[in-house]
Amino acid sequence: MSMFFADAPEMLTLSAPCPWRRYAARWLDLLIYGLLWNAIARCIFRLNLGSGFYANWLFTLVDTAVGVLLMLLIEPVLLHFWGTTPGKWLFGLRVRAENGEKIAYRTAFARTWLVYTDGMGWYLPLWIIYKLWKNYQLCQREEMPWDEENGCRIVMRETKMKWYRVPAFILAAALVYGASFGVGLHASLPHNRGRMTLSQYVDNCNDMQRYHQWGRIVRPDGTLGEDSSTEGMVITLQNARKEQPVCTVETDADGYVTAVEMHVEMDVEAVGYVPATDVKTMMLYAYGLPHEKLSLLSLSSDITSNRDSYTRNLGSLTVTQKIEMKGLKWLDPDNSEGNFLVQTNENAKDAHFALTFRIEET
Structure with missing residues (x-):
């Protein structure tokens, strides 16, 4: 110097x-x-x-x-x-x-x-x-x-x-x-990289929750705690019923995580926002990207999209999203960033939304 x-x-x-x-x-x-x-x-x-x-x-x-x-x-x-x-x-x-x-x-x-x-x-x-x-x-x-x-x-x-x-x-x-x-x-990403054990994955999840202030807690088995301080991105209007996402983790015989999955459903009585997008993002940040030792710049819009069903590759991982809607449509169909749901007509009954998101080793 x-x-x-x-x-x-x-x-x-x-x-x-x-x-x-x-x-x-x-x-x-x-x-x-x-x-x-x-x-x-x-x-x-x-x-x-x-x-x-x-x-x-x-x-x-x-x-x-x-x-x-x-x-x-x-x-x-x-x-x-x-x-x-x-x-x-x-x-x-x-x-x-x-x-x-x-x-x-x-x-x-x-x-x-x-x-x-x-x-x-x-x-x-x-x-x-x-x-x-x-x-x-x-x-x-x-x-x-x-x-x-x-x-x-x-x-x-x-x-x-x-x-x-x-x-x-x-x-x-x-x-x-x-x-x-x-x-x-x-x-913006956790310190555990590459293949990780369940405890390392949970540590990554909670680190992301704290750092990005999403407000959830992940239990040692990889499930979401019921004592979440907020409901993250589950934002709804006009009495849409909100459901707690169900998260599961799969490991191999050596204890390494091989797949993570989230499933969430809700009945929409009027207008609602796609639920649990914070949990989906958490899985990408805590498992998908660090598993492949990638940065946030590697996330493409087709993987972060909350509107379409898809299967995509993220390095050696396969990312799958399945969306099911009944009696619903997108409030703004021409805007890929517009994630508000609305009933197809005022008399629609039992309007329902379900999203399954999975990241797994191939």
Whole structure:
């Protein structure tokens, strides 16, 4: 790492106003801190930051606070030992004491804290915009308060920025965003991969239930617990009767899971939504994809469809869905994503819907 942050004597000759370079460098550093928190939250603490409770405004505040905390923890260390951060290094910027040496850790922490409070306005809405504008104007005329008050300054490699730094910055930002997307894909599936025992499959199921906040509990034998905190995606309107899905697991003589199946039925008195789609998704996430060591990108719309009977291959597995309807039709037959059921006519009796979903080794 030190080879990337190695000092060059000519660096210490120039003071750096360059507000746009400094802002872009700070923005890239914050992206990296956010990526680190994203990986820790999703992969270690199993927090799905994009859904349910974790998508509300309260968690947004927590998410921002953790990002700032990581900045306060990491940046002073980087400035003390290497004199720069990834973003500053990319734009040829260094932070140095007035004598040209790297700054002390205490000085680096004080500088970073002042950047947060005075430079970023404590991340307060609207106030941060005002502070960024005022600091942009100030940066073109004189040293910034966090540099001046801590006896340090930013120096740069060249007065006129090299052309390659902009595409390098765009590439670096794209890589961070790509890594964040990859973290999300990886965390969206459980850790047990390949052939799995019943206990590993159940562990996968409950991990998916918690992570995706579907609200169900899977018993040690692979069946759904009756103490589910919610009914997942079983959403109906106007008195459609809801039924608990029945899940079964088949194993071979060595105890490895060879097939999982779900069956659910309901009588529809008016309008209803296809039931238990969360359980079907759970089986794909907990068994189908990890069995084949595939990502979510491998799921095609013809397998995730809730409207058609089909038999499809998923690697070495066979996925089968059988749908039976009586006295029902799709509310929007031209919309493949429209999963609402409605009776064929107002006088229809005994309208019934049944869905069987199965994944098995071939």
